[in-house]
Amino acid sequence: MAVLGATLVLFAGLVGVAAASEELPPLPDVSIPTDAETIELGERIVMARCKTCHSLQYLRDEETLQPLLSGITPDTAKKQFGVVPPDLSLIAIARPGGAAHTYAFLTGYENDLGDCEKAANRFISGGCTAMVDPRLSDEDALAITAFLKEAADPNEKIRVQIGIWVEIFLGILTVMAYLVYRRIKKRELG
Amino acid sequence: MAEKGSLSRVYDWFDRQLPVTELMENHATKYPTPKNLTYWWNFGSLAAIFLVIQILTGILLAVQYKNDPTLAFDSVQRIVRDVEWGWLIQPMHAIGASFFFLVMFIHLGRGMVYGSYKSPRALLWLIGCALFMVLVIAGFTGYLLPWGQMSYWAAQVITEVFSAVPVVGQTLVEWVRGSFVVSDATLSRMFTYHIVLVPILFIMLTVVHISALHKVGSSNPTGVEIDKKEKDKFATFHPLTTAKDAWFGLLVLMVFFAFVFFAPHYFTPVAQFIEANPLQTPPEIVPEWYFLSMFAILRSIPEKLLGVVALFGSVGILFFLPLLDRSPVKRAFSRPIFRWGLLLFFLDFIYLGYLGTKPPLGANLVAGQIATLYYFLFFLSLPLVTWLEAKMAAKKGAKDE
Incomplete structure (x- = not known):
């Protein structure tokens, strides 16, 4: 049993190694709130601001039940920003670091543009992004x-x-199955 | 004589025309199992548990899944978000694949440690290797279906390896993909293989595997065959083994469901949550953990064709194990050289898996080449190891006299 346990630990370690690799600065150690109030506040901000350019296609409008599309069409966005802004429904799990990366990105803008055309952000590979600084408070x-x-x-x-x-x-x-096994073992093997 | 109940009359009706009792007694209840089996002998039945989980969850997923590049990614999200209990079924299938491979690796490793590939179990081992190959195909074809970035690019990279075949390489790649690149045609065929070919082969081979096992009997940790006449050394499969398999299976299911409920994305790379985009290569293409060792072998050889030969050889060579290792001693612990060679082989396999996550450059490339070399050397040196061990045993025997 001890060897079995060691095998499992080794296996978990191997997978852990596989999961961690990326050369961006370390993500801020932030605990994401889970209370309904904060989530609702977040929803209001996303609907009022982010949804202008970003879609959330796997979420549905509460009244029409239609997928949430962005305010501007992908074509217009492409013309205006050079890229289609990514859909946000899965963004919090689609980047290394998960939601911590989302927070880091939103607050990771640099005042100095450097070589970037539109905006500089520490937490994106290459350091440049087409999304301008939303100037958000930490909250x-x-x-x-x-x-x-x-x-x-x-x-x-x-x-x-x-x-x-x-x-x-x-x-x-x-536990019950184990106790049954112990009794049977005693009877069968003596 | 008491009147027979109607239920037992129905049973008799079947039993007269179908070997119900015979099959049940021979293959389940009365099958003689060595009394000294350790928990390492539990992984065969665990593999069967995960086979059942994969088939049941797979059927439920196939009902809702759409095998069309424009719909596939959406349909998986729909399953997770809108389909009743879809949030449970989808991660069960995904995590189930990882557990299936883990169980299979341990089962194969057990076979190597205790010489389960040697006479009279050579055919049993070969069928097991075939099952492992089907599992590899299942893993590969299934990974394409969610149509995420990693699905797409992993399939692109792996199907590309066929281009290394001389003369017909490019034709072969197009034949496998059904197109010039991974596309609608590829998704359709991988889906078909995954839900038709793979389960049929897997179930068929499992039946053959168990039939072969029950013909020759289980191996045991001493490595010495137990004479079938020594009845006191065997227990019937039921209730001893069934009870052991049940509690240990439940224990493993607890770990399995801990992943399913609390960390369903644990094995999923983040790029899988972005829909496949043929125009954008992800920053790194890393296969799932269970393919990492094979991936490292493929990448450590700079020559393309040799790399592909090594890739397929790494699985194929398992089939030759009964032929390469002719030592009569079954238990690895009883063999002075083989025991260390096998331990190093297991560490080498895990190390290759680690290297599979690293780009094959500089020191990592050299390390990968050494590890690959040892992987094959372990198998190919077995005739020599056996010969040396026989000499050592003869010398020791002479000394003892």
């Missing part, structure tokens, strides 16, 4: 991050809630 950036995290993984809450009960159930079942 607003955090609220946006909280909302986008929820948008990217909307099932997290229910998953954890159900998961705990599944683990408790399996735990009891495993």
